[in-house]
Amino acid sequence: MKAILSKKIKEICLLEGFFKVGFAKHERLSNEVNHLKDWVSEGRNAGMGWISGNHEKREDVSLILNNVKSVISLAYVYDTPFIHNDSMPKISRYAWGEKDYHKVLKKKLKVVCKEIESLCVNVQTKFYVDDGPVMEKAWAVKSGIGWMGKHGNVIDSEAGSFFFLSEIFINKELEYDKPVDDLCETCRVCVDACPTGAIYKEYKVDANLCISYHTIENRADIPSYIDLSGWIFGCDICQDVCPYNKRIIFTEDKSFYPMMEIYEKDIYELSEINEEGFNKVFADSPVKRAKYAGWKRNLNRML
Numbered sequence: 001m002k003a004i005l006s007k008k009i010k011e012i013c014l015l016e017g018f019f020k021v022g023f024a025k026h027e028r029l030s031n032e033v034n035h036l037k038d039w040v041s042e043g044r045n046a047g048m049g050w051i052s053g054n055h056e057k058r059e060d061v062s063l064i065l066n067n068v069k070s071v072i073s074l075a076y077v078y079d080t081p082f083i084h085n086d087s088m089p090k091i092s093r094y095a096w097g098e099k100d101y102h103k104v105l106k107k108k109l110k111v112v113c114k115e116i117e118s119l120c121v122n123v124q125t126k127f128y129v130d131d132g133p134v135m136e137k138a139w140a141v142k143s144g145i146g147w148m149g150k151h152g153n154v155i156d157s158e159a160g161s162f163f164f165l166s167e168i169f170i171n172k173e174l175e176y177d178k179p180v181d182d183l184c185e186t187c188r189v190c191v192d193a194c195p196t197g198a199i200y201k202e203y204k205v206d207a208n209l210c211i212s213y214h215t216i217e218n219r220a221d222i223p224s225y226i227d228l229s230g231w232i233f234g235c236d237i238c239q240d241v242c243p244y245n246k247r248i249i250f251t252e253d254k255s256f257y258p259m260m261e262i263y264e265k266d267i268y269e270l271s272e273i274n275e276e277g278f279n280k281v282f283a284d285s286p287v288k289r290a291k292y293a294g295w296k297r298n299l300n301r302m303l
């Protein structure tokens with residue numbers, strides 16, 4: 001029964017377009033939450049106060065689904081064959097498309113969960129993408145999706161790290177996957193390439209120094225010592241330089257292909273977008289998180 005259910009679930013997820021699916025037994029994430037608490041107590045979360053709440057749920061997902069037995073981790077590739085032009089302001093790959101991944105993936109996960117729940121009686125599921133109190137990278141590592149790279153993102157040896165993570169909690173036992181080996185070994189390319197020194201220690205990122213944090217999450221002024229290196233929303237540098245991002249596996253999902261209104265546009269063309277235009281172009285995009293004020297602030301740093 002366990003084997004059949006596990007096989008069926010993987011088939012359903014892959015059919016819905018997920019690149020990789022893995023299963024982990026439910027357990028408390030005590031070590032991981034302790035690392036998170038240390039990270040927060042050192043102030044490495046910068047202005048992201050929300051991450052210091054809900055530690056109990058992050059540690060014990062049975063507070064989310066009380067009879068949870070397993071965690072299903074899913075990876076969805078967002079990379080496309082497009083590249084950044086270094087002489088233009090850059091928006092990171094995950095955000096330059098028309099759609100917000102939260103919406104795209106939640107729609108898919110709804111379909112997946114409905115199908116899983118129809119496989120046998122009394123199946124209960126609960127899914128998350130990014131914005132819940134869930135330690136997504138920790139579950140992905142436990143489920144064998146990939147290893148935690150020194151740049152702080154989960155890597156698969158074939159697809160690299162340009163994929164989103166999501167999870168489904170389920171009240172059934174499954175055939176569990178094993179974590180994969182950490183293949184970073186002696187490499188430090190990402191650590192050395194980060195222009196702001198945000199990867200302050202291998203596997204650890206300080207949001208106070210991270211371009212991604214400042215261009216997306218920071219609502220205040222960006223300190224003058226943070227060189228945005230041409231990024232106006234997010235930052236892909238530490239992933240672009242990683243030898244595992246061979247860029248041979250691309251999504252077929254057109255939601256993540258760059259919007260032509262913003263792709264390869266120079267600073268003057270982008271500065272012409274007024275608030276109304278911004279709200280229209282980015283209506284369904286993650287970029288709207290920065291709001292028009294944040295967008296202008298980021299652009300002004302390029303002038």
Ligand code: B12
Nearest residue numbers: 032035039092130136152153154164165205212213234235
């Ligand atoms: C907060 C957050 C950020 C912050 C902090 C970044 C970070 N590295 O955590 C900021 C705003 C900077 C950020 C940026 C980005 N993010 Co982000 N982010 C998150 C979020 C919401 C929470 C992550 C978190 O808990 N961080 C806190 C730290 C403490 O956790 P941690 O790095 O996981 O640390 C763990 C391990 O390192 C371990 N650990 C630490 N020390 C030690 C020591 C020992 C001995 C051991 C054993 C373990 C250990 O324990 C910790 C807890 O698990 C997740 C979604 C989620 N709900 O999980 C997305 C998420 C991690 N982000 C994602 C993405 C895509 C990005 C960006 C690439 C976006 C971009 N292009 O700009 C950048 C990448 C920056 C980078 N180099 O990490 C993806 C990553 C996908 C993947 N393949 O891994 C996620 C999973 C969202 C998603 N659903 O897809 N992000």
Ligand code: SF4
Nearest residue numbers: 194210211235237238
């Ligand atoms: S996202 Fe950019 S700033 Fe942040 S750690 Fe990676 S290279 Fe450094």
Ligand code: SF4
Nearest residue numbers: 149150184187190242
């Ligand atoms: S660049 Fe090297 S050290 Fe960094 S994540 Fe990739 S393999 Fe690991």
